[in-house]
Amino acid sequence: MKPGVDILLRVLAGFVGGYGLTVLVNLLWVLTWPGHRADAVYWGTFFPYVVFVIILLLAFALRSAWRAWAWVLGLSALLLVLLALLRFFK
Amino acid sequence: MKKTFSLSMAWLHTWLGLYLGWLLFAVFLTGTMAVFEHSITHWMQPEALVKPAHAEVILARQLDIAQAYLEQHANREKGSNWMIAPISDNHPSLEVRWRVKGEAHEVLLNPLNGEVVSTRETEGGAMLTHFHYTLLAGLTGTLIVGMAAVVMLVGLISGIVIHKRFFKDFFTFRRRSSAQRSWLDAHNVAGVLILPFLFMITYTGLVMQPNTFLPLGIKAVYENPRALRGDAVQSFEQPYQAETAKMIKVSSLLPQAQAAIQSVGWLMIQNGGDAGAVVEFFQNLDRRISAVADHAAFSAVTGRMLGVQTEWRDSAYVYRGFVGIHMAMFGGWVMSWLYFLAGLVSCGLIATGLILFTIKRRKRPEHEFGAMSTRIYSLIEAINITAVMGSINAILIYFWANRVLPMEIPERSSWEVRAFLLTWLVSLLHALLRKPLYAWREQLVFAVLLCWLLPLCARLNGLPSLLEFWRHGDGIAFGVEATILLMGLLLATAIPKVSKAIHGVPSKRTAGSHKVAY
Numbered sequence: 001m002k003p004g005v006d007i008l009l010r011v012l013a014g015f016v017g018g019y020g021l022t023v024l025v026n027l028l029w030v031l032t033w034p035g036h037r038a039d040a041v042y043w044g045t046f047f048p049y050v051v052f053v054i055i056l057l058l059a060f061a062l063r064s065a066w067r068a069w070a071w072v073l074g075l076s077a078l079l080l081v082l083l084a085l086l087r088f089f090k
Numbered sequence: 091m092k093k094t095f096s097l098s099m100a101w102l103h104t105w106l107g108l109y110l111g112w113l114l115f116a117v118f119l120t121g122t123m124a125v126f127e128h129s130i131t132h133w134m135q136p137e138a139l140v141k142p143a144h145a146e147v148i149l150a151r152q153l154d155i156a157q158a159y160l161e162q163h164a165n166r167e168k169g170s171n172w173m174i175a176p177i178s179d180n181h182p183s184l185e186v187r188w189r190v191k192g193e194a195h196e197v198l199l200n201p202l203n204g205e206v207v208s209t210r211e212t213e214g215g216a217m218l219t220h221f222h223y224t225l226l227a228g229l230t231g232t233l234i235v236g237m238a239a240v241v242m243l244v245g246l247i248s249g250i251v252i253h254k255r256f257f258k259d260f261f262t263f264r265r266r267s268s269a270q271r272s273w274l275d276a277h278n279v280a281g282v283l284i285l286p287f288l289f290m291i292t293y294t295g296l297v298m299q300p301n302t303f304l305p306l307g308i309k310a311v312y313e314n315p316r317a318l319r320g321d322a323v324q325s326f327e328q329p330y331q332a333e334t335a336k337m338i339k340v341s342s343l344l345p346q347a348q349a350a351i352q353s354v355g356w357l358m359i360q361n362g363g364d365a366g367a368v369v370e371f372f373q374n375l376d377r378r379i380s381a382v383a384d385h386a387a388f389s390a391v392t393g394r395m396l397g398v399q400t401e402w403r404d405s406a407y408v409y410r411g412f413v414g415i416h417m418a419m420f421g422g423w424v425m426s427w428l429y430f431l432a433g434l435v436s437c438g439l440i441a442t443g444l445i446l447f448t449i450k451r452r453k454r455p456e457h458e459f460g461a462m463s464t465r466i467y468s469l470i471e472a473i474n475i476t477a478v479m480g481s482i483n484a485i486l487i488y489f490w491a492n493r494v495l496p497m498e499i500p501e502r503s504s505w506e507v508r509a510f511l512l513t514w515l516v517s518l519l520h521a522l523l524r525k526p527l528y529a530w531r532e533q534l535v536f537a538v539l540l541c542w543l544l545p546l547c548a549r550l551n552g553l554p555s556l557l558e559f560w561r562h563g564d565g566i567a568f569g570v571e572a573t574i575l576l577m578g579l580l581l582a583t584a585i586p587k588v589s590k591a592i593h594g595v596p597s598k599r600t601a602g603s604h605k606v607a608y
Contacts, residue, residue, distance in 0.1 A: 015237070018240070022304070023304065023306055023307070026304045026307040027306060027307055029307070030307040030308075030310050030311055031310055031311070036403075037311040037312065037321070038321035038322060038403060038405065038406065039403065039404070039405040040311060041300065041307060041308050041311065041312070041318055041405075042300075042322075042403075042405035042406055042408065043405050043408075044304075044307055045297060045300040045304055045409070046297055046408075046409075046412075048304065049240065049296050049297070049303075052240050053240060053243045053244055053247065056240065056241070056244050057099075057102070057244055057248065060101070060102045061095055061098045061099065061102075
């Protein structure tokens with residue numbers, strides 16, 4: 001793969017994937033929080049940004065851009081399944 | 091992506107740091123200014139010079155003056171909000187605000203006689219705060235700043251990974267060694283010293299804006315996202331009656347309000363002049379770290395107490411705690427100065443990082459852009475100059491525009507902002523036309539002149555300057571101008587260093603090795 005394409009794929013995995021996962025973690029947190037919905041929202045906004053930072057770091061630390069995408073897509077799929085299950089059982 | 095984790099992190103730190111550093115410098119610099127937002131606004135309205143006698147006018151009298159003015163000038167209107175901000179430590183003037191059909195009005199009142207203090211039209215320090223989190227580009231700007239904040243956190247972590255030998259590096263400052271070494275050491279010292287501050291300020295900046303950055307989470311449980319605020323801040327509003335009513339003097343409610351919330355910082359009158367008018371007293375935000383204001387509401391017609399909120403939901407209190415430690419409204423002047431200094435060091439960290447990128451490549455070109463490398467390196471250097479010196483000069487030009495633009499031109503405050511924005515363009519053109527080191531020096535000299543000539547410029551325009559501020563006892567305006575002069579001194583110390591680099595005075599170490607070679 002050309003180095004330019006490799007970098008572009010990593011940038012996309014880091015930023016788009018990173019933000020997407022942040023949103024999914026936030027959603028899962030808010031929807032599973034047992035208390036009041038305001039508490040769910042406030043407590044739920046403090047942690048997800050850490051996910052963004054970790055994914056962005058990972059996107060450039062992993063051996064290939066494909067691995068970065070595999071992680072992003074794998075984790076997204078896992079979170080989406082959890083969200084779907086949550087909807088199903090509610 | 092590189093052979094080892096460290097090398098990958100170094101690559102990431104270099105490139106994300108370069109591209110986002112350009113933006114982050116402007117964001118950090120305007121954020122540093124935002125600490126003194128109200129002081130800067132006050133300085134930008136020199137007509138509103140305050141005298142020590144103003145602060146001695148008792149609160150009740152200030153409220154009477156403000157209420158009388160609002161009842162005369164603001165209309166009875168459904169959903170109207172009148173605000174009264176009396177004089178306090180960081181708010182030097184008595185101010186009233188209201189909206190007529192969505193159009194905002196702000197007026198300063200003389201607390202001694204109730205007369206309107208007519209001031210020049212300016213957005214003051216608020217414009218710098220606004221730029222800090224929106225880049226004056228609304229929602230898009232906020233999203234860009236948010237992304238830059240995430241990159242800043244990544245930069246901090248990758249920076250720590252690169253400098254694993256942290257503490258060894260930390261105690262090394264090779265000031266007289268080669269230029270690259272000392273820039274690197276300066277970058278490391280600045281980074282390590284304020285690392286906790288940088289993590290705190292960047293993280294809290296992100297967490298502050300859930301409505302913008304994580305709207306889906308709120309929409310998942312709230313049909314109307316505005317209801318979230320209602321679950322944190324109790325509302326004591328009353329329905330609009332569409333019927334004129336005489337309001338009581340709100341100052342007569344002060345003892346009751348003070349008993350309920352200890353101290354009164356500012357107040358709001360909802361549906362003023364209507365039978366359903368409500369007056370709400372808010373506690374000053376400097377009472378504690380978390381930026382929540384206990385509040386007490388009364389009917390503004392009958393004076394009956396409608397409710398008090400002094401208890402806060404834990405989660406909302408922690409959330410507003412993050413807001414509080416970002417905005418530093420607690421801790422008085424000492425805390426403000428600490429934040430200001432930490433902000434300056436942060437700017438220094440970003441600037442030295444940007445400079446380091448080009449110095450390293452000037453010495454040993456890396457051909458990272460193939461045949462175009464030399465050209466692209468000089469373009470990068472020009473953008474570096476624009477990012478650093480352009481931002482500094484933009485703020486100074488904004489201050490100058492405030493002093494020299496004629497009072498009568500329409501949209502005066504927008505012209506101040508245009509001058510601010512245009513400075514970056516001029517800075518870039520200049521940096522592209524001149525050799526890098528000369529461009530650095532000339533823009534530095536320009537900035538120093540802008541700082542130092544400001545009092546003279548004020549004098550020529552018949553405006554008060556440093557000495558008059560001091561003589562009148564207006565400590566805030568004096569403080570702002572004195573700080574600008576000091577910043578000039580700080581910038582001036584950089585000029586001889588650039589001159590030295592231009593004349594190629596070799597550092598001791600290279601001079602020594604030359605002797606050995608010959």
